[in-house]
Amino acid sequence: MAKVDLAARIPNNVDLSSDRRLQRALEDWQPRFFDWWMEMGPEGFQADQVYLRTAIDVGRDGWAHFDHVRMPEYRWGIFLAPAEEGRVIPCGDHFGQPAWQKVPGEYRNMLRRIIVTQADTEPASVEQQRLLGQTAPSLYDLRNLFQVNVEEGRHLWAMVYLLHTYFGRDGREEAEDLLRRRSGNPDSPRILGTFNEPVEDWLSFFMFTTFTDRDGKFQLLALAESGFDPLSRTTRFMLTEEAHHMFVGETGVGRVIERTADLMNELKTEDPDAIRAHGGIDLPTIQRYLNRWFSSSINLFGGEQSSNAAHYFAAGLKGRYKELERFEDHVALDAAYELPTVVGDEVRREQIPLRNAMNEILRDDYVGDCEFVVDRWNRTLEKAGRPERLTLPHRRFNRDMGIYSGRPFDPEGRPIAPEVWEAQRDRWLPTRADVDFVRSLMQPELRVGRIAGWIAPPRKGINGNDFAWEYVRFDKSSAGVKLGAEPSRTG
Amino acid sequence: MSATATSPSLAPIRFETDPGRYKHWVFEVAGPIARLGMCVQEGEGLRDGYQLKLNSYDLGVDIELADAIRRLRFEHPGVRVLVLDSRIPRVFCAGANIHMLGSSSHAFKVNFCKFTNETRLYLEDMARETGIHTLAALGGTCAGGGYELALACDEILLQDDGNTAVSLPEVPLLGVLPGTGGLTRLVDKRKVRRDLADVFSTVAEGVKGRRAQEWNLVDQVIPSSRFQQAVEERARAFAEVTGVRGRDAQDAPVVLEGLGGAYDDGGVRHRFVTLEVDAPARTATLVVRGPQGPPPPDPAAARAGAQDLWLLRAARELDDVLLDLRFNRPEIGTVLLRTEGDAALVGAHDRFLEAHQEDDWFVFEVAMAWKRVLKRLDLTARSMFALIEPGSCFAGTLFELALAADRSYMLDDPERPCTVALAGLNRGTYPMSNGLSRLQTRFLGDPERLEAALGLSGPIAPAEALEAGLVTLAPDDIDWEDEVRLAIEERASLSPDALTGMEANLRFAGPETLETKIFGRLSAWQNWIFQRPNAVGEQGALTLYGRPERPVFDWRRT
Structure with missing residues (x-):
């Protein structure tokens, strides 16, 4: 691709047309990205026209530009939130000094590791979700899935921009490796465990976008407080897009709950089998999915007491959520954090240095945010006149890393005996039968205005359009195959 | 820094163990393939106050490793290949435990590093001397x-999952050196280019995949899904190799039984070797007693009676005493080396060793055990004076003790005659770290004298003996007592640090080898860094590792 073309095709506010280093890097990387997208992106829909939002500018009108486009022709752009005049390093040993506009040499490796770890999750989630289009419950949902996918792709671009611009040859190699690793592949897995777990059905997808993408949101919020200004600006713009992913997840699960509540009322039953027999997903199964994805996502914050977290904060590379607004002491060297530790069956409170607790502090904010989400889901049940409620499991439940791993806790966070865990496990976490059942419901419904029987339609459509609207225009050669003919409802 | 790991009130460290008591390794032998699987028990550190997470090790872990290597040589003549791996998922080994180092005294750290370095070298010795591929x-x-640890093996296979890396993060992360031969082996053994080694040693996260192979940091990278199989195939490739010096699976193993020594404040008492401590004088007398009877008639008889074979038992006991001295008796600065027994019988045993070491694997192993323990003596940072008196048996192998000593005193009293003797073994069976025999090193500038002595x-x-340069002084009976007493008292009054440095410089004349570089260059620099505020000061990198503060360095280069 010619250089002029490259700058014109890639919407950006980083002056790509005069940045030779970035042009050279992208000339090599962009074709590889397209190869990766065609191989690992959404399977079977690359020729179709999808009603997508494209960021073409960071201004108010620019980042939400809607049009029907083929996904491979999506204009993945490179945007940084506008620079703040006089921004200072918001935390750590360098607090108050001017924010870095270039990578400080002493923190180069640490920063690269932070960026690569964040970047790796973006293509990973696209890979995890690549088959979901084939079982979409509606055109609206199909479109939302693809919107999430292309934006995860753009977030990859955003991170690769940093690697290309600030990390020289190492950065270019890391950028290539981001396209080489594959979710769930034992020979080149994605870096973080949760991103190697398959997202096999739409309930998992909605849980993933609620809980796992919310980890992403909080990581971005912490990186938005970085003293390395380009990272802060990049992540601040990514957060505008991340909000939509939360929306897709939260309303998705909410609509499943709504449909289930309606079925329970219609059938006048609480019996999970009866709900299942009528094509709904029973509340206990929804609770088990919730338990699984919350407990898996919460691992992503890292160890409760972490020297890496302390280093990142001390160096000013990663702050706390709303560092300047919510906290007064930005050096955080003398304070302590009270960490509950479990010795035997007793929970003790241990004082650990605040800096070493930064992962846990971010996890606190995340858990609080998740509690609001579950509250909102419960309001759906309340509105439907249902007495049942969903609950967020305790953070100690079902952990496979950190200080709470290695011994079982119940969903309330109480230590339990291994025999109790074994006996209760199938009540708390999805069983193979649950997963098989949910998958059995996953039949595509891709006709305009129609929706699958296990989920309620949304209150409204996208960008002022109705739910019953052609959010995806199928390429003529494949349309007949995709439109399902299973029993379904109109929205 | 506290001295929790070496406080005198703590239980003394014992060095004898056996596979039935291993806590941190799974030792498996199946036909020609042996496996040592690292599975360090977090809560089973030698001392309290640290957790051995992620297969990080302390001295206790290394004592077991050293024991396994020794037993592989003696007890498993059928083994042709040793696979060193990990039984903990996603981690091979995270290195020496930082919190253990942080809570240890300087003297302990130095001796810990010395022991682990010796063990890595024993791994390499084993591969070279027995043909067991590692x-x-x-x-x-x-x-x-x-x-x-991987660098000390013949071959390194690395799983390639896009993430697993090899690294030496000591400089960027801890402000110290990779102190177990890493820097030396990178450039000297694996011949990694020095500039690439420089890059590698300053990137905390290390190097993975193809680049690790291109830089020769590892021999082969293998995709995760084929890794176990590839390791298995590679191990099998060596399974059919013929044993060196008749090492054969058909041989009955020679089991190394426990020595059962007695230890207390007064010293150590084994059957042939004792250490008698004179605490007020900060001096100890190390006595090696000679054999009480003739050597066995042939190697088979030697093997059958290995537990009581003087040649083997004396070497093992001496080794145990030296380690006890190093770790449990830090204030003993001067060691007087004595022997007791019949020099003719020592000579007979030496002739047995010399006659069979080339054609019998077990006898060879006995000679190599002596080689190792004599090196350990060379590397022990205490002043050593050999006292050669009537009733002693400084002959052949035991004369190496006198040669290893910093000085030797021989009583010249016609009324009470006393002699020393050399044997063929002194020519080169027991090389020092510099690759030369102790006699060669002694007569470095005068090869003719070397031949004259051997003649x-x-x-x-x-x-x-004095004329031939084999002893330092030969006082007569009138002078002896005062001469020896004054020498010992004078020695005990000198700075222990200066003596350690001086002795280490004088003992290893001659060429540099990988070993001398590891002990003389790497360890010496490490020991210096371990004392510097940039590592162990209040704001030093090692002190602050895992803590919320970042280190503050004194930027002046020395």
């Missing part, structure tokens, strides 16, 4: 001392 199978994180047959009288 294979490090890195199925997960391999950092610092973990990678240094002395039979017992050598004091005047003759």
Whole structure:
């Protein structure tokens, strides 16, 4: 691709047309990205026209530009939130000094590791979700899935921009490796465990976008407080897009709950089998999915007491959520954090240095945010006149890393005996039968205005359009195959 | 810094163990393939106050490793390949435990590093001397001392999952050196280019995949899904190799039984070797007693009676005493080396060793055990004076004790004659770290004197020994007592640090080898860094590791 073309095709506010280093890097990387997208992106829909939002500018009108486009022709752009005049390093040993506009040499490796770890999750989630289009419950949902996918792709671009611009040859190699690793592949897995777990059905997808993408949101919020200004600006713009992913997840699960509540009322039953027999997903199964994805996502914050977290904060590379607004002491060297530790069956409170607790502090904010989400889901049940409620499991439940791993806790966070865990496990976490059942419901419904029987339609459509609207225009050669003919409802 | 790891009130460290008591390794032998699987028990550190997470090790872990290597040589003549791997998922070995180092005294750290370095060298000695191929199978994180352990193997296989790396993060992360031979082996053994080694040693996260192979940090990278199989195939490739010096699976193993020594404040008492401590004088007397009877008639009989074979038992006991001295008796600065027994019987045993060491694997192993323990003596940072008196048996192998000593005193009293003797073994069976025999090193500038000394047959009288340069001084009976007493008292009054440095410089004349570089260059620099505020000061990198503060360095280069 010619250089002029490259700058014109890639919407950006980083002056790509005069940045030779970035042009050279992208000339090599962009074709590889397209190869990766065609191989690992959404399977079977690359020729179709999808009603997508494209960021073409960071201004108010620019980042939400809607049009029907083929996904491979999506204009993945490179945007940084506008620079703040006089921004200072918001935390750590360098607090108050001017924010870095270039990578400080002493923190180069640490920063690269932070960026690569964040970047790796973006293509990973696209890979995890690549088959979901084939079982979409509606055109609206199909479109939302693809919107999430292309934006995860753009977030990859955003991170690769940093690697290309600030990390020289190492950065270019890391950028290539981001396209080489594959979710769930034992020979080149994605870096973080949760991103190697398959997202096999739409309930998992909605849980993933609620809980796992919310980890992403909080990581971005912490990186938005970085003293390395380009990272802060990049992540601040990514957060505008991340909000939509939360929306897709939260309303998705909410609509499943709504449909289930309606079925329970219609059938006048609480019996999970009866709900299942009528094509709904029973509340206990929804609770088990919730338990699984919350407990898996919460691992992503890292160890409760972490020297890496302390280093990142001390160096000013990663702050706390709303560092300047919510906290007064930005050096955080003398304070302590009270960490509950479990010795035997007793929970003790241990004082650990605040800096070493930064992962846990971010996890606190995340858990609080998740509690609001579950509250909102419960309001759906309340509105439907249902007495049942969903609950967020305790953070100690079902952990496979950190200080709470290695011994079982119940969903309330109480230590339990291994025999109790074994006996209760199938009540708390999805069983193979649950997963098989949910998958059995996953039949595509891709006709305009129609929706699958296990989920309620949304209150409204996208960008002022109705739910019953052609959010995806199928390429003529494949349309007949995709439109399902299973029993379904109109929205 | 506290001295929790070496406080005198703590239980003394014992060095004898056996596979039935291992806490941190799974030792498996199946036909020609042996496996040592690292599975360090977090809560089973030698001392309290640290958790051995992620297969990080302390001295207790290394004592077991050293024991396994020794037993592989003696007890498993059928083994042709050793696979070193990990039984903990996603991690091979994270190196020496930082919190253990942080809570240890300087003296302990130095001796810990010395012991681990000796053990890595024993791994290499084993491969070279027995033909057992050593294979490090890195199925997960391999950092610092973990990678240094892999470097001591003949071959390194690395799992390639896009993430698993080998690394030496000591400089960027801890402000110290990879102190178990890592830097030396990178450039000297694996011939990694010095500039690439420089890059590698300053990137905390290390190097993975193809680049690790291109830079020769590992021999082969293998995709995760084929890794176990590839390790298995590689191990099998060596399974059919013929044993060196008749090492054969059909042989009955020679089991190393416990020595059962008695230890207390007064010293150590084994059957042939004792250490008697004179605490007020900060001096100890190390006595090696000679054999009580003739050597066995043939190697088979030697093997059958291995537990009581003087040649083997005395070497093992001496080794145990030296380690006890190093770790449990830090204030003993001067060691007087004595022997007791019949020099003719020592000579007979030496002739047995010399006659069979080339064609019998077991006898060879006995000679190599002596080689190792004599090196350990060379590397022990205490002043050593050999006292050669009537009733002693400084002959052949035991004369190496006198040669290893910093000085030797021989009583010249016609009323009470006393002699020393050389044997063929003194020519080169027991090389020092510099690759030369102790006699060669002694007569570095005068090869003719070396040959003249080796030509002395039979017992050598004091005047003759002095003339030949085999002893330092030969006082007569009138001078002896005062001469020896004054020398010992004078020695005990000198700065222990200066003596350690001086002795280490004088003992190893001659060429540099990988070993001398490791002990003389790497360890010496490490010991200096371990004392510097940039590592162990209040704001030093090692002190602050894992703490919320970042280190503050004194930027002046020395």
